[in-house]
Amino acid sequence: MADISELKTQRETGSDFMPKFDDKGLLSAVVIDEATKEVRMLAFMDQQAIDKTIETGVAHFHSRSRGKLWMKGESSGNILKVNSILVDCDQDALVLMCEAAGPTCHTGATSCFYRKLDGGKLHALDT
Incomplete structure (x- = not known):
């Protein structure tokens, strides 16, 4: 069995996908609009969400509030077609x-990141 140092090296430099989940079995996933490079949302994925995303080509996430798998756009129709998945250095x-079929945010905004913090206050971004 590989020791911790070997696993770290494999994870950071190898070609095997070895997701490093947190203590709740999750990792962070940032969604970027491939065409505009706009950050659309941040969500969490567990192994089931990763597997379903890879299988279908449509973004699936783990809902922390509901404690279950959900497909982005399952009720709104605003799905996210995943064109590629980038993995950070330590795979966490x-x-x-993605290609977005419509707004990403549950508020109806194109992106969940529609405000900026300035002077201790939130201000709407110019769109």
Whole structure:
């Protein structure tokens, strides 16, 4: 069995996908609009969400509030078609490069990141 140092090296430099989940079995996933490079959302994925995303080509996540798998857009129709998945150096975060079928945010905004912090206050971004 490989020791911790060997696993770290494999994870950081190898070609095997070895997701490093937190103590709740999750990792962070940032969704980027492939065409505009706009950050659309941040969500969490467990192994089931990763597997379903790879299987279908549509973004699936783990809902922390509901404690279950959900497909982005399952009720709104605003699905995210995943074109590629980028994996960070220690495999505890992913970037999903996507084509969005519509707004990503549950508020109806294109992106969940529609405000900036300035002077201790939130201000709407110019769109």
